[in-house]
Amino acid sequence: MPRIxxxxxxxxxxxxxxxxxxxxxxxxxxxxxxxxxxxxxxNVEKGRQKLxxxxxxxxxxxxxxxxxxxxxxxxxxxxxxxxxxxxxxxDAQEQQFVxxxxxxxxxxx
Amino acid sequence: MAIRRKKIEQLIRDLxxxxxxxxxxxxxxxIARAEGATIVSKSxxxxxxxxxxxxxxxxxxxxxxxxxxxxxxxxxxxELGHFxxxxxxxxxxxxxxxQLRLRSPKSSEGTxxxxxxxxxxxxxxxMPTAFLERxxxxxxxxxxxxxxxxxxxxxxxxxxxxxxxxxxxxMGYITD
Numbered sequence: 001m002p003r004i005x006x007x008x009x010x011x012x013x014x015x016x017x018x019x020x021x022x023x024x025x026x027x028x029x030x031x032x033x034x035x036x037x038x039x040x041x042x043n044v045e046k047g048r049q050k051l052x053x054x055x056x057x058x059x060x061x062x063x064x065x066x067x068x069x070x071x072x073x074x075x076x077x078x079x080x081x082x083x084x085x086x087x088x089x090x091d092a093q094e095q096q097f098v099x100x101x102x103x104x105x106x107x108x109x
Numbered sequence: 110m111a112i113r114r115k116k117i118e119q120l121i122r123d124l125x126x127x128x129x130x131x132x133x134x135x136x137x138x139x140i141a142r143a144e145g146a147t148i149v150s151k152s153x154x155x156x157x158x159x160x161x162x163x164x165x166x167x168x169x170x171x172x173x174x175x176x177x178x179x180x181x182x183x184x185x186x187x188e189l190g191h192f193x194x195x196x197x198x199x200x201x202x203x204x205x206x207x208q209l210r211l212r213s214p215k216s217s218e219g220t221x222x223x224x225x226x227x228x229x230x231x232x233x234x235x236m237p238t239a240f241l242e243r244x245x246x247x248x249x250x251x252x253x254x255x256x257x258x259x260x261x262x263x264x265x266x267x268x269x270x271x272x273x274x275x276x277x278x279x280m281g282y283i284t285d
Contacts (some may be wrong), residue, residue, distance in 0.1 A: 056237045083162075090202065093155045097171060098200070101149045105167040 007088045010047030014099040017045040019063035033062040121233045134267040150174040157207040159184035179269045190230025
C-alpha cells in the first residue's frame, strides 16, 4: 500500500479504536454489531484492513458516531492539527505507539 | 540558535540537587516522572527511538523498548531535555542516529540546534561532569584508560561506551 494510503487507514483505524474504547466496547462486541470477526476489527484498527464505504458507515454507527461527521472530523484533523500531520509521517507501528499513548493519557482525565 | 551549554549545565546541577542525586547511575526515569512526565515504552521494529508529547495537562515521553537499555536511558534524557529546554512542538519524534547528525548540512538551522541541546542535556544528566571528575584524576588521558575501565565506567553510569567516550573527550580527557 502506498505510504499515504497506509497512513490514512492507520489514522482512521486509530479513530475507530478511540471511539470504541470511549463506548467501552470490546473488539468482539463491535465485530458482532457489524458482522465482522474480532480479528477483522483488530486489523481495521491497526489500518491493515480497509473498510468498504458501507462497512465504514456501519462501524461508525456501532461506535455511536454519525458516519459523515466521523469522517469529516477525521479529515479535518489530518488537515489542521500539526500533531496529526506529524503522526501521519510515521510508520504504522510508530503511529500506533504514539496514538495509544496520547489516547491513554486523555482517558485518564 | 546558539547552543546554550552553560544554561544546560546549570539546569542539570539544579535538577540533580532537587532530586537528591549524588552519584551514578542517575535515575533518569525517576527524574523525568518527578518533573511531571509519564513514561511509556513499546518494542518497535524501526529506528524510532522515542517521542515527547505535551498538551495542557499531560507530558508523555515514549521510548522504544527494543533498543538497548543504555540507549533507552539516553532517549529519556534527550526527551526530558526537549521538555525542559524547548517549548514549541506539541509532538516531537526522534530516530536513532541523532548523534550522528551533529554535523549535517542542516547544522545551522534551528532544528539541529535543538537536537544538539537535547543530546548535551542527556549526556550531562546521565554523566554529570562533576561525577566523572571524581572518577578520573586530573590529567588522566583517555588513551591511558584501558577498555576494561571504560566499559566498567559506562556500566556504572548506565550509558553506552560510545556516549561515555564522547563525553570524556568533550571534558578534555582526550587530546589529538
